[in-house]
Amino acid sequence: MADELTIVHVLPDLLGTYGDRGNVLALTHRAEARGVACRVVEVGLDERVPRTADLYVLGGGEDSAQLLAARTLLADDLVAAVLGAHTTLAVCAGLQLLAHGFEDSTGTRHQGLGLLDVECGRLEERAVGEVVTEPVDLPEVPSLTGYENHRGSARLHGSARPLGRVVAGVGNGHDDLEGVQQGHVIATYLHGPVLVRNPALADLLLSRAAGPLPEYEDPEVEELRKERLDVADPRRRRRHLLGY
Numbered sequence: 001m002a003d004e005l006t007i008v009h010v011l012p013d014l015l016g017t018y019g020d021r022g023n024v025l026a027l028t029h030r031a032e033a034r035g036v037a038c039r040v041v042e043v044g045l046d047e048r049v050p051r052t053a054d055l056y057v058l059g060g061g062e063d064s065a066q067l068l069a070a071r072t073l074l075a076d077d078l079v080a081a082v083l084g085a086h087t088t089l090a091v092c093a094g095l096q097l098l099a100h101g102f103e104d105s106t107g108t109r110h111q112g113l114g115l116l117d118v119e120c121g122r123l124e125e126r127a128v129g130e131v132v133t134e135p136v137d138l139p140e141v142p143s144l145t146g147y148e149n150h151r152g153s154a155r156l157h158g159s160a161r162p163l164g165r166v167v168a169g170v171g172n173g174h175d176d177l178e179g180v181q182q183g184h185v186i187a188t189y190l191h192g193p194v195l196v197r198n199p200a201l202a203d204l205l206l207s208r209a210a211g212p213l214p215e216y217e218d219p220e221v222e223e224l225r226k227e228r229l230d231v232a233d234p235r236r237r238r239r240h241l242l243g244y
């Protein structure tokens, strides 16, 4: 296990809706609880994304902020390679930015970084509410709980695999799947913040970045998880698909 970790928070001023900043707090809290010191680097609009950190985090954003983030990140030829080479978490707008492309509110397609083999379109209606998914091929991670608020969808191709299968909620809007796993990247539509609600996912990212971690349980978080898992309504998915 490393004794120090550098976490890069990419464009937190643009990509930070629904408390997504909390993902970085969850990572630092859970790392420091195991004696791993954390250095958090926040990348501002005029700053270059550092090339060699341990973990990179992108949050969600409104459409206009997302477009500005896309322009900023695409101006740096190396960003896709840097994120692709390191453990990266991308949430909602962050997921869409790493895809080949995404659509704005007028249906115009915009280029993404093309790091994920994913194309993001538009859902018929905005997806808003509690989500529960079952993680795919991640035996150490129990059911994921989150909150979604997005119009974008995500269609997975080639080597992009889902993060979870939808139990309640909408997720990617295709094939009952939610999120993406590809290479070192985990991407999801889940806010919550997702790493606060799902400490096992935070630990998965930390262990990929820093090596194996000792156990650490936080009873308050377990209570929050249980409460959120209980309120999610599996019928919301069906209602959404049926359009009423």
Ligand code: GLN
Residues within 6 Å of the ligand: 017, 059, 060, 061, 062, 063, 066, 091, 092, 093, 094, 149, 150, 151, 152, 153
């Ligand atoms: N603007 C994007 C959408 O509506 C992302 C929203 C978000 O990050 N919450 O799909």
